[in-house]
Amino acid sequence: MTDKISNQDLCNEVEKAHHRIKSYIRRTPLEYSAYLSERTCAKVYLKLESEQITGAFKARGAFNKVLKFSENDSKQTEGKKFFTASSGNHGMAMTMALQASGKKGTIYVPNNVAKSKFENLVLHKADVRKFGDDCMVTEREAMRAAKEEGGIYVSPYNDPDIIAGQGTIGLEILQDLKDVDAVFVTVGGGGLISGISSYLKQMKPNIKIVGCSPANSNVMEQSAEAGKQIEIVNLETLSDGSAGNIDIPSITFPICQRNVDRWVNVTEDEIADAMYLMLDVHHKVIEGAAGVALASFLKVKADFQGQNVAVVICGSGVGIATIKKIIDTHWKE
Template sequence: MERTMNIQDIHSSIKQAYHRIKPYVYHTPLVHSLPFSNNTKVNVYLKLESEQKTGSFKVRGSFNKLLGETSDLNHEYVTASTGNHGMACALALSTLGKKGVVFVPITVNPAKESSLREYGIELRKYGDDCVKTEREARQYAVANEMAYISPYADMQIIYGQGTIAEELAQDLSHIDAVFVTVGGGGLISGIGSYFKVFSKETEIVGCLPENSPVMMESVKSGHIIEMESLETLSDASAGGIEQGSPTVPICQVVVDRWVTVSEEEIANAMLLVLEKHHKVVEGAAGVALASFFKCSKEYEGKNVVIVLCGSNLSMDNLKFVISKSK
């Protein structure tokens, strides 16, 4: 495999995806954070995917996947999700006049389940881990001759998520580092591949909760590993990685460093966004910001972007985060 050529191809496909999905998604704000910049002596910019449609970056991949589907315009679809990808698929399906079923784990965040049901799409619960849920969804798709939409293990999804990088390139002339939360790896695979061609000097930082560092450990091992994920505020990035996912080899090439953070650090970061910017973000977004704070001294005087990937937070978790201030 010629990795350089593959990354170049991914970059080109991301630019195509950007124009394909542009009418259907928001160009989200890139906000300079004066309080975070003053406190760290870093030029901190927040990419507010928390203000994207459905409250998450996931709509980018979902629309790109469905808009690029040409095999059968009447195809029905199946997907599996902890919530954000499911909501994104539900919106894309309904907008484009297609039908589908969403599988979620039995442990799905209540706020995300409630939001998902509002789209009127069929919802099925299975498994206590996202990998088990994904396997069941794939089997259901095969049994019912439906097309499966992976949350991350699909190049069309990766291209869609990578359109965030195209917007960053338009909005900020020089970026020294981008902090991205990593679960299955679709988001960072897209963003990282774009910058490895567009701006090779830009550092791509993979951010994970200490309670679920599956991608980091898989990259270190050179293959996908199975390990227990503990409970975490970053439920959107928790759980295992599907065997055969293209994201692991891509992450091996495009991620320059890894940072893990504790649950306390995640909660504190979420609270700071609420206090300083009056915005609610979910745990996965808190992971990226907490990771930056953990190593901010290394970036003094530089331009750093932190991708705040979503805002779908349960009331229980919001109450918990607020209680940290007492």
């Protein structure tokens, strides 16, 4: 796996991915928010990947990977199982993609996987196994199992086909809002922002890409500041979908170095505030990782007055207990 994959290369692959997956996924709305626009003196648009078929953007990358693999299937790979690791959303996406293509796979999740995400995997008949207390530990176990059983490991982010699939979000944003000035994207392993930023920077070089992370788990941001990939101690966060350490090396790191213009990290209270705002104002349930991008924009809103801003609302996978806690906390204020 090379770290020299260019924006042009990924842009081309994003366009191919768009044609490959468009009949399997939803083209999600880019919804104008009058409330956020009035509050921030910008024109704010929400890319609602929370409305995607799996409830998160991950469907794009998973379908692109599995469908592309099916196109290139051969006798050497026929019948081989897929293995992957996930905090929930990628696992659900892979489950749907594998079922749609008639292939088999095993999903590894960390022991602290959100109850709602684990139950959803079970509901959809996924072969799901718990292992490890950190996403990186879970990924290494999935890699080991794939090697031991002669299967195919699919990284949730460290894979050009996954990245290209996620990049179709950038393609849709630009088609719907040609004058977009800035895009806010939550960053975990970096697959989402790598795909979106590579397409948008190639097509519109002056666009600003803002990488958003929870302060409790921001390994890509800290790696960018260090100038090399590092591992950190991760704390508990509402943004479970973006939490944990990542592969070293990961092809997403040099892409983030190249394309991310600014990093913002937010506290747990700021994430909760953003989740409550979406529920209260837009009547939409979003998960913590989606709240990170919105909270990050609100934190630096003064720097984007008068601009067209897109915020990627990456998913809706949050349990009722978390929603209740956020509502109860804010209702007292």
